[in-house]
Amino acid sequence: MSDTHDELGFWRTYVFSTDHKTIGIQYGITALVFLFFGFSLMMMMRWQLAYPGEAIPIIGGLLGESSVDKGAMLPNFYNQLGAMHGTIMVFMGIVPLAVGAFGNFVVPLQIGAVDMAFPRLNMMSYQAFVIGGIVMLSSFFLPGGAASSGWTSYAPLSITATTGQTFWLIGMIFLIASSLLGALNFIVTILHLRAPGLTFFRLPFFVWSQLVTAFLLLLAFPPLQAAAVFQLMDRLAGTSFFLPSGLVVGGEPLAAVGGGSPLLWQHLFWFLAHPEVYVLILPGMGIVAEVIANNTRKPLWGYRPMVYSLLFLGFLSFGVWAHHMYMTGMGTTMSTFFQITTMIISIPSVIILTCLAISLWGGAIRFTVPMLFALAFLPMFGIGGLTGLPLGLAAPDAHFHDTYYVIGHFHYVVAPGTIFAMFAGIYYWYPKATGRALNVTLGKLHFWLSLIFMNGVFMPMMFEGMAGVSRRLFDPTIYEHGAAVHGLTMMTSWSAWCLALAQIPFIINFFMSMRKKERAQENPWQATTLEWATPTPPPHGNFTEPPVVYCGPYEYSVPGAPNDFTPQHVKRES
Amino acid sequence: MNEPQYGWWLPPDVSVNGADIDFMIIAIHWFMLVLFIFWGGFIAYCLVRFRERPGHSATYQLIEAKWNRWLEIGVAVAETVVLVAFAVPVWATIKNDLPDPKQDPTVIRVVAEQFKWLFHYPGKDGTFGRTAPEFYADDNPAGLDDDDEAGWDDITVRGLRFPVGKPVLARLTSKDAIHSFKLPVMRVTQDVVPGMEIAIWFEAKETGQFQVACAQLCGLGHYEMKADLIIQSPEDFQKWLDEEHDALGLDE
Numbered sequence: 001m002s003d004t005h006d007e008l009g010f011w012r013t014y015v016f017s018t019d020h021k022t023i024g025i026q027y028g029i030t031a032l033v034f035l036f037f038g039f040s041l042m043m044m045m046r047w048q049l050a051y052p053g054e055a056i057p058i059i060g061g062l063l064g065e066s067s068v069d070k071g072a073m074l075p076n077f078y079n080q081l082g083a084m085h086g087t088i089m090v091f092m093g094i095v096p097l098a099v100g101a102f103g104n105f106v107v108p109l110q111i112g113a114v115d116m117a118f119p120r121l122n123m124m125s126y127q128a129f130v131i132g133g134i135v136m137l138s139s140f141f142l143p144g145g146a147a148s149s150g151w152t153s154y155a156p157l158s159i160t161a162t163t164g165q166t167f168w169l170i171g172m173i174f175l176i177a178s179s180l181l182g183a184l185n186f187i188v189t190i191l192h193l194r195a196p197g198l199t200f201f202r203l204p205f206f207v208w209s210q211l212v213t214a215f216l217l218l219l220a221f222p223p224l225q226a227a228a229v230f231q232l233m234d235r236l237a238g239t240s241f242f243l244p245s246g247l248v249v250g251g252e253p254l255a256a257v258g259g260g261s262p263l264l265w266q267h268l269f270w271f272l273a274h275p276e277v278y279v280l281i282l283p284g285m286g287i288v289a290e291v292i293a294n295n296t297r298k299p300l301w302g303y304r305p306m307v308y309s310l311l312f313l314g315f316l317s318f319g320v321w322a323h324h325m326y327m328t329g330m331g332t333t334m335s336t337f338f339q340i341t342t343m344i345i346s347i348p349s350v351i352i353l354t355c356l357a358i359s360l361w362g363g364a365i366r367f368t369v370p371m372l373f374a375l376a377f378l379p380m381f382g383i384g385g386l387t388g389l390p391l392g393l394a395a396p397d398a399h400f401h402d403t404y405y406v407i408g409h410f411h412y413v414v415a416p417g418t419i420f421a422m423f424a425g426i427y428y429w430y431p432k433a434t435g436r437a438l439n440v441t442l443g444k445l446h447f448w449l450s451l452i453f454m455n456g457v458f459m460p461m462m463f464e465g466m467a468g469v470s471r472r473l474f475d476p477t478i479y480e481h482g483a484a485v486h487g488l489t490m491m492t493s494w495s496a497w498c499l500a501l502a503q504i505p506f507i508i509n510f511f512m513s514m515r516k517k518e519r520a521q522e523n524p525w526q527a528t529t530l531e532w533a534t535p536t537p538p539p540h541g542n543f544t545e546p547p548v549v550y551c552g553p554y555e556y557s558v559p560g561a562p563n564d565f566t567p568q569h570v571k572r573e574s
Numbered sequence: 575m576n577e578p579q580y581g582w583w584l585p586p587d588v589s590v591n592g593a594d595i596d597f598m599i600i601a602i603h604w605f606m607l608v609l610f611i612f613w614g615g616f617i618a619y620c621l622v623r624f625r626e627r628p629g630h631s632a633t634y635q636l637i638e639a640k641w642n643r644w645l646e647i648g649v650a651v652a653e654t655v656v657l658v659a660f661a662v663p664v665w666a667t668i669k670n671d672l673p674d675p676k677q678d679p680t681v682i683r684v685v686a687e688q689f690k691w692l693f694h695y696p697g698k699d700g701t702f703g704r705t706a707p708e709f710y711a712d713d714n715p716a717g718l719d720d721d722d723e724a725g726w727d728d729i730t731v732r733g734l735r736f737p738v739g740k741p742v743l744a745r746l747t748s749k750d751a752i753h754s755f756k757l758p759v760m761r762v763t764q765d766v767v768p769g770m771e772i773a774i775w776f777e778a779k780e781t782g783q784f785q786v787a788c789a790q791l792c793g794l795g796h797y798e799m800k801a802d803l804i805i806q807s808p809e810d811f812q813k814w815l816d817e818e819h820d821a822l823g824l825d826e
Contacts, residue, residue, distance in 0.1 A: 075794040082791075150791045156768060157751035157792060244769020246707030249750040250688065253707070262752055262767055296624070297632040301639075327754065328765045329772040332666050339661055343653040350649050354642045357613060360620035361639075364632040367625070375621070379614050386606040389653075393661040395668065396599045399584075401763045402754065402789045463582045468758035470789045474797035479785055481758055484580035557632040564632070 018119035019540050023126050024105030025433060028426075031097035034133060035419075036503075038088035041081045043496055048073040050493035052475040066145060075474040079148035080164065082472055084136070086151025087168065090280065091175045092133050094418055098283035099179070099217070100129065102425050103186060103210045105433060109531035109538065110204050112195025112547040112569075117188040125181035132174030139167035150472065152273070155242030155265040159234045160249050169232045176225045179217045186214035195530065195569075197549035201307070202568070204529045204553040205293075205300065208307050209286030212314040213279050220275035220318070227268035234260070241265075263328055270321035278317045280414050281381070282310065284421030285352060288374040291424050292356055294527045295371035296363025297564050299554040302355035309348035316345045326394040327401045335394045342392035349385050353378065364557075368525070369443035373424035376451050377417060384412030387462065402472075405465020408458045416454040423450075423506075431520035434513070435537045442509040449502035456495030460488035526565045529553055533569050588780040588805065589760040594664045596761070598656070605652055612645075672775050673741035679775065680736045680811075684746045685716055686753035686766040689795030691786055692716060693734045697727030698819055710749060729818045733802035734786050737811035741777045754790035757803060763789055778805045 017023060047056050055071030056063075067077040108116055116122045139146040144162030147153065158165050190211045194203070203211075230241040238256070242265045245258030293300045300306070322330065322338045356378060365371070387409040390396035400406060423446075431437050464485045469476050476482030476489065523532040530549070534542050547569040555566040566572060579586060587596055624630075673679035683694035683702060694716045696702045703725015709717040718725040736742045746755055748768040756763045757776070764774045788799035806814065 075797060079791070079794055079796075148794070154752055154791070160750070247750060247768055248687075248707055248710045251710070251712060258769075262769065298634060299636065301636050302642075327763050328767065329770070332662075332669050335665060335669075336662050339657060343657055346653065347646060347650055350646055353613070354645060357617050357620070358637070358639055358642060360617060360624060361637055362633040362635075363620075363624045364626045364630055365621060365624050375617070378617060379610070382610060382613055386610060389606060390599055390602045393598065393602075393656065394665040395595050395661055396602065398668065398763050399595055399599065399758075399761050466583050467580065468585050468756075470756065470787060472791040472796065476797070478798055479787055479800060481580040481585050481785075485582055488582060557634045559634055
């Protein structure tokens with residue numbers, strides 16, 4: 001590829017671009033918008049939970065009659081919001097941000113490539129993502145509203161649901177196609193386009209995390225793609241993949257041939273959705289590793305064990321899916337197998353987290369904004385991981401299954417876990433992407449407020465789950481044990497709204513910093529990896545001359561070196 | 575009957591299996607707390623001791639830590655102990671030790687539908703009438719076949735009752751969507767899957783009045799799909815059965 005792409009018009013430069021950096025930024029902005037939208041849905045639900053049956057302030061009057069009654073939320077609308085919150089956050093928020101945005105922008109730069117292996121395929125995967133997103137969002141305007149059977153869409157409820165579910169399935173088919181195209185592209189790019197000298201064990205840990213993530217997406221999504229088509233046919237073509245015989249819905253026998261299995265859907269869904277959990281977390285771990293190495297000014301402790309743990313996590317993540325299904329009535333041989341694999345898979349996570357913690361030892365730790373987010377990731381992901389233990393064992397799961405404990409657990413992994421890692425990444429790479437530095441004071445304000453309110457949102461859920469309160473309840477106070485924890489519910493709701501306010505400094509910072517006159521340096525963090533060897537912001541084609549790699553990714557504070565960082569592309573005098 | 579105490583921690587436990595489950599929950603949380611404090615303490619110590627400051631620089635040489643291996647082995651051993659000594663045997667008891675007829679269990683058929691529970695008792699003859707989906711109707715929510723005499727004395731109610739100190743054998747089925755039969759005070763959760771009949775057992779060790787919950791999203795009325803749970807002394811339970819039997823008016 002040569003550097004003759006300069007004379008492109010507006011549309012080819014910003015909208016139908018094949019440049020991995022533009023596509024990465026497109027993914028990033030779109031995903032951040034979806035994340036905030038998904039969060040807004042949850043803020044409406046939190047009102048209903050905190051003040052059941054009371055009119056929603058401000059927006060209550062704007063919603064249609066099928067959603068609210070005199071401004072107060074209706075159960076059907078609550079279920080739509082719940083299903084769409086999960087779907088948007090997972091499939092349209094975190095995955096596109098972690099893989100589409102950071103993967104696209106950073107991976108080719110870190111491996112010294114001029115672009116992704118298949119730039120047009122890359123553009124197509126972004127377009128498929130946007131189409132899927134539009135289909136999902138438009139379903140709110142259908143009669144009967146959006147999908148309302150949970151982000152898990154368990155059959156047969158989902159098959160007898162309103163048209164919103166059909167849109168959900170079509171949207172998913174696009175989103176999955178997008179992820180599959182992206183995954184293929186990443187694998188080929190990382191395997192084939194590494195700069196000379198960049199061996200596998202000189203790859204930054206972030207690139208490793210993207211490689212494993214791409215394999216997970218490639219191997220786990222096709223079963224869900226097939227399952228989505230099956231469910232679509234059950235809804236539209238009269239098949240019964242997931243419909244058993246003898247269903248009587250609302251007093252009327254269901255006109256379906258029957259003979260299918262509702263549990264088949266769950267197996268196909270979780271066969272994707274457990275590896276998906278690792279898709280959500282591994283890129284975050286990768287970012288945290290980069291930021292920690294850079295801000296401790298020393299090499300990562302245990303780079304190789306971390307890489308092996310990553311590979312092991314990837315393999316084993318295909319063997320734990322049925323721990324989501326202990327309560328479906330599976331036999332004890334099956335549940336014993338899945339309890340054992342679930343306990344085993346906790347070990348590599350412990351290793352990675354411990355390696356990152358020991359990496360702090362002997363450093364000269366700079367408390368930059370990305371570092372604050374990366375450091376907070378460690379205990380937050382720690383809580384998320386640890387609370388997975390009782391859920392991974394069938395007997396305690398008999399109490400915790402489908403309670404707020406589960407919600408608290410996976411949100412600790414994904415919200416103060418992955419999302420903090422994503423913020424670390426945004427603060428870390430923003431100067432490279434835009435050529436401007438972010439304001440530090442606003443960044444620190446954003447960090448501390450987010451840390452406090454994230455815990456204010458999710459810690460009370462742990463106790464609600466202890467009390468046995470189920471998730472997905474329009475009004476938990478209808479139960480005695482639900483009414484007893486209403487104080488915790490209020491705390492979560494108020495924390496959620498404050499968490500939204502805490503994002504204001506970030507949004508201001510994000511847009512205002514772009515307009516600064518002062519330009520950021522090419523390597524403001526004094527980092528070693530290849531993305532910092534490009535001009536800022538990197539032009540189409542990335543490097544002014546093809547880089548050659550001479551050393552490992554984290555050569556900080558090398559004795560006798562002129563600086564406390566030795567970039568990968570600089571030949572060391574020995 | 576005492577008013578059950580609900581709060582910000584585990585709900586009351588009135589079942590024979592609950593103590594094992596609660597013990598595991600508490601033990602695992604202590605283990606989690608110890609690990610978290612150790613990790614958190616180590617990280618906090620590093621952040622203070624190795625903070626950037628004039629006259630301090632990072633060391634390129636990595637420390638030769640061995641303790642992390644012990645930590646990882648320790649976690650693996652602790653998980654193995656929990657798994658082998660508690661999780662697997664406790665779950666095997668809960669799932670597999672279904673009461674046999676010699677133990678004279680209280681047999682109840684549980685039928686879930688959007689958005690209510692139905693509890694079906696076999697009546698005086700101890701035998702359920704034949705049921706099939708085609709017989710479901712508003713006045714026949716259990717789907718009983720009228721031609722089967724065994725069903726004539728069957729009792730169907732919207733609240734769950736059973737006697738204390740005796741195993742209950744519940745056979746769960748659903749008409750429409752997947753529901754989940756949850757008895758928080760009994761530490762029981764079991765999905766109710768249409769097209770399947772799933773048998774579970776549990777046994778109460780105390781009497782009292784509690785609630786049955788649905789723990790699986792089953793539609794827009796899911797949140798109000800609750801039922802009373804009344805655990806009675808065997809005498810009171812028998813008295814209730816007799817009253818229900820008389821109300822059927824079979825002897826007239």
